[in-house]
Amino acid sequence: MRRRGRRWAGLACAQAGREGVARLGVGAGGSRSPVGRRESRRCWCSPRGMEGTAVAVCEVDEKPTILMTDSLVIKNFLRKIVMVHPKLSFSLLCRAENEPTLNLLNGIALVVNYQHYVSRPEFGTSELFCSRIHPVLGHPIMLFIPDDVAEMGLSRELILTPAAALCPCPKVFSNQLNRISSISIFLYGPSCLPLISPSQEQPTTTVFKDTFHFIDWKKYHLCVVPNLDLNLDRDLVFPDVSYQVESSEEDKSQNMDPQGQTLLLFLFVDFHSGFPVQQMELWGVHTLLTTHLSAILMESHSMVQDSIEVAVDQALEQHHQAAKAHQKLQTSLSVAANSIMSIVTGSTSSSFRKICFQALQAADTQEFGNKLHKSFREITQHRFLHHCSCEVKQLLPEKNDAEQSTEDAHENSNLELLAGISKQVKNKRLRRGSLRQGVEDKQAFHSARAPSPSEAAPRPAEPTAASLTPSRAGPGRDLEDALWLQEVSNLSEWLSSDPGP
Amino acid sequence: MAFAPMGPEASFFAVVDQHRASLLAALRSGGGEPAGGGVRPASSSEVLASIENIIQDIITSLARNEAPAFTIDNRSSWENIKFEDSVGLQMVSHCTTRKIRSDSPKSVKNFALILKILSMIYKLVQSNTYATKRDIYYTDSQLFGNQTVVDNIINDVSCMLKVPRRSLHILSTSKGLIAGNLRYIEEDGTKVHCTCATAVAVPSNIQGIWNLITDAKFLLIVEKDATFQRLLDDNFCSKMSPCIMVTGKGVPDLNTRLLVKKLWDALHVPIFSLVDADPHGIEIMCIYKYGSMSMSFEAHNLTVPAIRWLGLLPSDIKRLNIPKDTLIPLTKRDQMKLDSILKRPYVTCQPFWRKEMEIMADSKMKAEIQALTFLSSDYLSRVYLPNKLKFGGWI
Numbered sequence: 001m002r003r004r005g006r007r008w009a010g011l012a013c014a015q016a017g018r019e020g021v022a023r024l025g026v027g028a029g030g031s032r033s034p035v036g037r038r039e040s041r042r043c044w045c046s047p048r049g050m051e052g053t054a055v056a057v058c059e060v061d062e063k064p065t066i067l068m069t070d071s072l073v074i075k076n077f078l079r080k081i082v083m084v085h086p087k088l089s090f091s092l093l094c095r096a097e098n099e100p101t102l103n104l105l106n107g108i109a110l111v112v113n114y115q116h117y118v119s120r121p122e123f124g125t126s127e128l129f130c131s132r133i134h135p136v137l138g139h140p141i142m143l144f145i146p147d148d149v150a151e152m153g154l155s156r157e158l159i160l161t162p163a164a165a166l167c168p169c170p171k172v173f174s175n176q177l178n179r180i181s182s183i184s185i186f187l188y189g190p191s192c193l194p195l196i197s198p199s200q201e202q203p204t205t206t207v208f209k210d211t212f213h214f215i216d217w218k219k220y221h222l223c224v225v226p227n228l229d230l231n232l233d234r235d236l237v238f239p240d241v242s243y244q245v246e247s248s249e250e251d252k253s254q255n256m257d258p259q260g261q262t263l264l265l266f267l268f269v270d271f272h273s274g275f276p277v278q279q280m281e282l283w284g285v286h287t288l289l290t291t292h293l294s295a296i297l298m299e300s301h302s303m304v305q306d307s308i309e310v311a312v313d314q315a316l317e318q319h320h321q322a323a324k325a326h327q328k329l330q331t332s333l334s335v336a337a338n339s340i341m342s343i344v345t346g347s348t349s350s351s352f353r354k355i356c357f358q359a360l361q362a363a364d365t366q367e368f369g370n371k372l373h374k375s376f377r378e379i380t381q382h383r384f385l386h387h388c389s390c391e392v393k394q395l396l397p398e399k400n401d402a403e404q405s406t407e408d409a410h411e412n413s414n415l416e417l418l419a420g421i422s423k424q425v426k427n428k429r430l431r432r433g434s435l436r437q438g439v440e441d442k443q444a445f446h447s448a449r450a451p452s453p454s455e456a457a458p459r460p461a462e463p464t465a466a467s468l469t470p471s472r473a474g475p476g477r478d479l480e481d482a483l484w485l486q487e488v489s490n491l492s493e494w495l496s497s498d499p500g501p
Numbered sequence: 502m503a504f505a506p507m508g509p510e511a512s513f514f515a516v517v518d519q520h521r522a523s524l525l526a527a528l529r530s531g532g533g534e535p536a537g538g539g540v541r542p543a544s545s546s547e548v549l550a551s552i553e554n555i556i557q558d559i560i561t562s563l564a565r566n567e568a569p570a571f572t573i574d575n576r577s578s579w580e581n582i583k584f585e586d587s588v589g590l591q592m593v594s595h596c597t598t599r600k601i602r603s604d605s606p607k608s609v610k611n612f613a614l615i616l617k618i619l620s621m622i623y624k625l626v627q628s629n630t631y632a633t634k635r636d637i638y639y640t641d642s643q644l645f646g647n648q649t650v651v652d653n654i655i656n657d658v659s660c661m662l663k664v665p666r667r668s669l670h671i672l673s674t675s676k677g678l679i680a681g682n683l684r685y686i687e688e689d690g691t692k693v694h695c696t697c698a699t700a701v702a703v704p705s706n707i708q709g710i711w712n713l714i715t716d717a718k719f720l721l722i723v724e725k726d727a728t729f730q731r732l733l734d735d736n737f738c739s740k741m742s743p744c745i746m747v748t749g750k751g752v753p754d755l756n757t758r759l760l761v762k763k764l765w766d767a768l769h770v771p772i773f774s775l776v777d778a779d780p781h782g783i784e785i786m787c788i789y790k791y792g793s794m795s796m797s798f799e800a801h802n803l804t805v806p807a808i809r810w811l812g813l814l815p816s817d818i819k820r821l822n823i824p825k826d827t828l829i830p831l832t833k834r835d836q837m838k839l840d841s842i843l844k845r846p847y848v849t850c851q852p853f854w855r856k857e858m859e860i861m862a863d864s865k866m867k868a869e870i871q872a873l874t875f876l877s878s879d880y881l882s883r884v885y886l887p888n889k890l891k892f893g894g895w896i
Contacts, residue, residue, distance in 0.1 A: 342620040343619065
């Protein structure tokens with residue numbers, strides 16, 4: 001601990017099993033605003049290191065108010081690290097040990113417990129959500145380095161791999177439509193170290209100030225604005241960029257979940273080459289990226305845009321399926337109610353009209369119409385439209401009997417949806433999407449490895465459903481395939497315009 | 502009839518007349534006349550009351566906070582079909598049903614569309630106006646998606662209310678043609694005079710036609726329009742006068758079937774069918790004769806079990822030495838269709854049909870009517886059909 005108007009706090013960080021980041025230096029200084037200038041605090045890795053351990057050194061101010069803010073910044077910095085280095089254990093603040101992770105194709109093990117990313121859903125609704133997020137990868141793309149940045153010593157090729165996920169992931173889609181309420185972007189550099197800008201003048205996230213720069217949100221019917229209302233003091237991973245999705249009038253009028261979902265977007269920047277990287281170089285590049293990431297991403301703008309779009313498209317696919325199903329239900333119920341209204345109001349039989357009005361306890365035609373629409377809405381209030389694919393996975397037989405029976409009891413009303421389509425799916429061979437990927441429960445640390453040239457080379461956008469490392473194999477696979485196909489069939493059924501006879 | 506052209510001598514139709522006499526005798530003995538049942542024409546007030554009852558049930562369910570559902574007879578299952586020689590295929594009285602629920606993602610749209618069409622029928626019946634299925638589809642083509650959806654729902658509604666389509670004030674567009682020795686008056690008073698030279702369209706309101714006048718010795722159902730036109734060109738109707746020819750241009754629409762049924766009921770003249778010697782042709786002939794599974798609930802108004810298979814018989818191919826290179830191998834789909842027909846209940850009472858189908862199955866070949874043109878360009882009208890009619894070559 002040193003005193004120079006600021007304190008330096010050393011944090012021991014243990015990493016079991018393999019070499020990785022040897023020493024971490026985390027510094028916080030400059031700005032005193034808790035939120036708006038958080039990027040001005042410095043965070044770095046020390047090149048010096050010992051195998052299996054790391055030390056985080058934090059520079060903090062002694063003034064109580066600033067100390068508290070700085071501590072929160074450090075906490076969030078560490079939290080971001082453990083999200084992709086779950087084997088790391090920071091005894092002071094952050095642990096993600098024994099957390100479920102998903103091994104991404106690029107060797108990153110991402111913690112998938114949704115409670116790290118968003119607040120718990122409202123009381124009574126948590127059972128409707130999957131406990132995990134289901135990230136999908138975009139294409140890894142090679143980044144062009146601007147000349148001026150290259151001259152600063154960035155001689156290696158870098159690749160960007162985006163991953164996107166909706167959080168929390170609904171287990172089932174009911175007739176209450178989930179809306180996307182916010183977007184959180186997380187930036188990681190080589191070795192999956194968070195990219196946090198050391199100075200306010202050159203923030204890492206400049207390029208993301210324009211919400212439309214890399215993603216055309218109109219395509220997803222989202223009205224996105226920067227989120228200025230950020231609170232560091234929450235037990236959540238703090239995003240580097242946060243957008244808020246404004247509710248449309250239509251959303252307000254419809255049966256929308258007020259809390260909403262968050263679209264998580266992870267941007268992993270790493271070395272392209274498969275050659276080993278010296279710690280010095282790693283840290284040098286990390287430092288350069290914290291100041292020049294925006295310029296680098298701008299240089300490869302269209303490729304970055306394509307890659308992110310592929311990931312976001314896939315992450316939102318199920319959301320869109322649910323939205324379409326919801327729309328279909330609303331349209332159908334409206335047609336049904338209007339048709340009944342047409343018959344009742346057009347009838348010349350006063351006894352018929354009287355019986356109808358009495359049944360719904362309506363005094364006049366207008367009240368009858370309102371009650372009719374309301375009744376139709378209410379009877380479908382708790383009906384599930386379709387399953388989330390992660391929920392299908394949970395029906396797999398590898399669970400123990402007790403768990404399975406609980407699931408079955410819980411899912412009774414939903415299974416009937418699957419039962420009706422079991423025949424249809426036998427011959428279907430639909431492409432398996434990444435959502436079906438299992439979640440790795442083993443706690444292996446995966447350093448960011450350089451992918452092969454074929455993985456990393458820039459290429460036109462195409463679905464990357466297989467981007468995630470398959471984590472489940474063996475006898476259960478066939479059943480999983482069948483259940484997955486059932487699920488896809490269920491979705492396609494909803495999209496079909498022909499209701500059939 | 503004064504307008505009848507000169508046909509063959511009276512003795513030419515001796516066997517046809519004999520056949521007619523046997524049909525009439527069967528009718529008199531009661532063995533050939535349908536017992537009635539199934540759907541029956543309903544008055545407008547009955548249709549309106551039926552729809553109101555359905556709506557009342559739905560509202561009662563909603564008031565109880567229960568999801569309303571339609572229960573509809575399952576028209577697409579052979580389990581629900583019984584065969585009666587005198588009627589054809591008809592629905593069993595206690596058939597299995599399917600539920601169209603308002604709270605199921607699979608059926609909610611169908612539930613809504615049934616209500617939509619019920620409300621349209623309600624208005625049509627109230628205002629005593631008629632619409633075609635196509636008209637209904639075009640009232641909201643985006644909602645319905647395609648014509649088949651409308652067609653199926655109308656059939657479901659007809660089956661659910663147990664009234665024929667006509668009573669729902671829904672007409673089907675006719676595609677069939679009629680020619681020959683026949684006159685009738687349509688509901689609106691229009692006098693129709695069919696001739697042997699040109700065809701007239703089958704009317705869309707078969708129930709409304711009246712004052713049918715004919716001297717026809719027989720009615721020939723021709724599967725395909727091309728063959729029908731060729732027979733007209735060859736002046737077949739005149740040569741075989743007095744006769745009537747009808748084509749449904751492939752699978753017959755409802756009006757063509759209703760017309761054939763009406764002609765049979767009114768005239769009781771022998772009805773023969775001329776179809777390709779392939780499974781598809783046999784299937785079409787079976788629809789005229791025994792009805793289809795999906796419309797089995799209305800079989801009593803549509804089927805004519807007295808229809809006989811005149812040609813082209815698979816056995817004719819060998820008998821007439823039709824060149825093998827004019828024959829077409831049965832496809833896998835043909836074979837499946839043939840197997841399916843052979844398993845149908847009515848085949849058991851048609852041993853000669855079974856034999857013909859077995860000949861086709863054994864030879865693995867099929868033949869179109871046009872195969873006869875390889876013998877002679879007008880072989881069909883000049884030799885094949887006259888001989889068949891003269892010597893009773895039907896089964």
